[in-house]
Amino acid sequence: MIRKSVRKHPTLCDEIFEICLHLYQNKATQDFGRSDEYYDIIICIDLNSKQLKRLQKVLEQELNYAKDNPYRMERIIIEIYKFFKKFGQSKKGIDYFKKEAVYANSRNQYKRLIQIMKKIASSSKGKNSVSSLVKRLFP
Structure with missing residues (x-):
């Protein structure tokens, strides 16, 4: 869902970056093995x-x-x-x-x-x- 949002709304990249970075850093997502999914989304975004x-x-x-x-x-x-x-x-x-x-x-x-x-x-x-x-x- 997040990847689709990045493609559909490139102007929201800053907000999506902040959300995914927060989720990537969240210890609960690391414990359940989900943090790398958020990292992959961050890598897909054009970052300043x-x-x-x-x-x-x-x-x-x-x-x-x-x-x-x-x-x-x-x-x-x-x-x-x-x-x-x-x-x-x-x-x-x-x-x-x-x-x-x-x-x-x-x-x-x-x-x-x-x-x-x-x-x-x-x-x-x-x-x-x-x-x-x-x-x-x-x-």
Whole structure:
């Protein structure tokens, strides 16, 4: 229903962004596995620079929240990848990340990716921002 509204009423993108961002951040939607649906809607919207910065900040917060939750860590990694791919901020080496994160087909591959992300997150000494993690992943 929300996706149809975006297509029919492009002038409502700001309001739809705010609603979907709020729902994405809502812990209840995360617990029931619905938050990625709202994230996919956000990614479909043409965002201005202010909205991009806000979304990046939310992703950073989600990454901090996901440190102790391996399942959520897997999902946030994929969401970060979608963010950088959609907004043209992917760097050399992103294909490796895509292959590991999106097309991982075994539990061992997921565990390996989570270990890599935890190591990077812990070595950044509290600077768990998405941009610093991506710079470290893809020099």
